[in-house]
Structures are given as C-alpha cells and as structure tokens.
Amino acid sequence: MTVQLCAALKIITLMKQQAVTQKQLKKSLIEIKENNELLRDLSRQDALTGCYNRRGFFEELRKRLSNDKNEGEKAIMVFADLDCLKTINDKFGHEEGDFAILSAAKILKHSFGNSEIVGRIGGDEFVVCAFLDNAIDIPSMRNHIEAVTREYNIKYAADKPYIIHTSVGVYPFVCSATLEIGELLSHADILLYEEKKRKRSILKSDYE
Structure with a gap:
C-alpha cells in the first residue's frame, strides 16, 4: 500500500507539473503569436508617420480589391x-523636414478618414486609396x-517659416480583383505631374 500510495502521489505531482508546463507553453505560444503579429505590422508600417509603407500599402489594397463586397464599387x-x-x-x-512629412501624413489621414488606405511610398510621396459611397467629385475632393x-x-504650423502643402493627382476607378495596383498608381502619378506643372505655371505667371 505504501508503494502504491507513493506511486499515486508521484503521478499526481507529475500531472500537476505537466499542467503547469502546458499552461506556460500555451502562454509562450500566445506571446510568440503576438510578437509575430507585431513584427508583421512593423514590417508593413512607415516608422515616421505610422502610415503603411510600400509593402503594407500593396498588401492591404490587394486584400481590399480581392474582397467580393468591393467588386464593382467606385474608388x-x-x-x-x-x-x-x-x-x-x-x-x-531634417528635423523640420520630418515634421513636414509627418504633417502631410496627418493631413491626408484627416482628409480621408481612418478607414481608407494611406501609405508613404517614398521620401515625400504618399498614396491614398479611398472607397466611395457617393459619386466621385474630384474638384470637391481637392x-x-x-x-x-x-x-x-x-x-499646428503657424510658427513655422514655411507652409506645408501637397500636390495631388486623383485617379477614379472601379474596383476589381484583376486590377494592377502599379497601373493605378501610374495613372495617378501622371495626374500628379500635370497638377505640379499647372501650379508651376500659375506661380510663374504671378511673377511676370
């Protein structure tokens, strides 16, 4: 009986240790999962502005375009x-330059709302994809x-010796899973170039 009792106690102890080990293992797996998700988010995020970086923007937009509920919607x-x-x-x-970049990101986020996809894909270049419920009115949007x-x-910048401003190109399209994101960006980039050229001509005429 003593031997059986000792064996039973040993088994109980081992079962308790196993339960503790399983609990610790489960906790560690949760922490690993959370850390992996954090690393994934950081790899998709621009460190300065908190916007998506190029990779994050492309991944998030591809996911939205592939969603059946967005098929045929205006954007x-x-x-x-x-x-x-x-x-x-x-x-x-460069500290002021960083302030200007961060400010441009805040302006775009505020202009379009948190539900839209805002990315910083270059030093001074930003992209936004917005899905619209109403008819597209580009002049009103500008x-x-x-x-x-x-x-x-x-x-927020009244004390700055410069004005924070962006030039924008706006390209309307209809959502489809087959769309090429790079092609959409190219169309918008062309319209941005035309806008900058128009602004330069206005500034030049002001000084003539």
Missing part, C-alpha cells in the same frame, strides 16, 4: 507629393484637402 487612387521638402531640409534642417491643409497650417 479613387490619390498620389500626393509634399511640396518643397528639399528646400525645407536644406534651409531649416477643395476638401485644401481646406484641411489650411486648417492644419493655422493650428
């Missing part, structure tokens, strides 16, 4: 360029971005 691709970043860096330093930009400059 826009916006290619935005922070004006005069090189001048800000050269004259006022006016809205301008209004948000003016408000931001008044509230």
